[in-house]
Amino acid sequence: MLLADLGAEVVRVESPSRDDLVRNMQPQIDGQSAAFRYLNRGKQSITLDLKHPDAVTVIHSLLDEFDIVIEQFRPGVMDRLGLGYEALKQIKPGLIYCSITGYGQTGSHAERAGHDLNFLALSGCASHMGRAAHGPAPLGVQVADVAAGSHPAVIGILSAVIQRDRCGDGAHIDISMADNSMALQALLAPGALNGGAEESYETHFLNGGGFYDYYQTKDQRYIAVGSLEPQFKQRLLETLEATELACLDDMTLKIRLQAIFISEELAVWQARFAEVDACVEPVLSMQEAAEHELFHSRNMILESAQGERQIAPAIRFDNQIPVMPESAPLRGQDTEAVMARTGLKQEELESFRQAGLFG
Incomplete structure (x- = not known):
């Protein structure tokens, strides 16, 4: 094809x-x-x-x-x-x-x-x-x-x-x-092959070992948070009105973020992050993705x-x-x-x- x-x-x-x-x-x-x-x-x-x-x-x-x-x-x-x-x-x-x-x-x-x-x-x-x-x-x-x-x-x-x-x-x-x-x-295998730790589930930032993850919302939907870089993390916390969490380690931050995201429905978070460049996006169904402005604009x-x-x-x-x-x-x-x-x-x-x- x-x-x-x-x-x-x-x-x-x-x-x-x-x-x-x-x-x-x-x-x-x-x-x-x-x-x-x-x-x-x-x-x-x-x-x-x-x-x-x-x-x-x-x-x-x-x-x-x-x-x-x-x-x-x-x-x-x-x-x-x-x-x-x-x-x-x-x-x-x-x-x-x-x-x-x-x-x-x-x-x-x-x-x-x-x-x-x-x-x-x-x-x-x-x-x-x-x-x-x-x-x-x-x-x-x-x-x-x-x-x-x-x-x-x-x-x-x-x-x-x-x-x-x-x-x-x-x-x-x-x-x-x-x-x-x-x-x-590309990121996990080279370390394991050269004396590094063997990664398992939720041990690496790519697979849930940090706050880079999916979070459930009040209506049992999910939102993706990929705010790895400092500037994106700062915008994430500013938008959530939770800048006091910046000093937490990743796993503790993850727990606190889940408590915040579960408090509102996905639509609320979509609206709040719509104009924020923080690597935060909703988890869409296939039908929703097909109707999303991104894929419409890309034909x-x-x-x-x-x-x-x-x-x-x-x-x-x-x-x-x-x-x-x-x-x-x-x-x-x-x-x-x-x-x-x-x-x-x-x-x-x-x-x-x-x-x-x-x-």
Whole structure:
């Protein structure tokens, strides 16, 4: 999706017989889930049975038109299908081939299954994301899949494109979501690896070990206080009419701040801090965030003529206002058009169709 948002032509290769589970989530829009339509916007879709003996011929023909392959199977699967990097680079030496897996192409866990929760657990992230009284907290954001999977993959692919333009060489990019989850810990991990204390829940200023935290309000909502720097802390306390608390240690201050914030509803605090530059903001629901003036002013929510709303591409060039990307494809809807662009003869394509290669 990120590459498609940036202008790449992306073809999604789908199984003819097994549907993507995300496609069937709720709510549905025109037969596909809202989440699927977001994640697959701007792409084309073809169906292809990769286990069919003729699938290799089709993929080879597609390499005349496409020069980047992204795959997410466990290590060795693409090799067994005859579609591994070493095989395909013989057909296209400048091929950029990106493998995204949980644990990488090598190492002790290469063959092991995993999900976002597992990658955060093994990488050390989950050991300090949560509360002391309850332990690690499952997040509603796929940190490992997105921040440690998709984003490094895009960076690697675009770097490989630059290398190929300069040197003519392709590349096999190995993205491990567990590796990249470990690499996300820029402030906590270096200290622990070099003789410092091993951080746990609510021991570091980033994870609730100070007054940098969320505070409950009278109406059971929450407000985020990030007033770390002295000038922001001063404005926070001035706005709360509590400057006498400036001399307290962080944890004692945190207790006193909670007692203050619980005394009024969120709307009161929003109004009081609206014009105060103190790094204090309300915790909003997704719907509230979509209506917030910040994201309106940034054109971050797009709406189609049919009323579908999506998050806009977050990377901007030259202050251009984003437009709604093309809709996500139905499964296999572009098979005929994409196949027509290959060098395969019509009788070959017809033979493949009859053999059930495309479903």
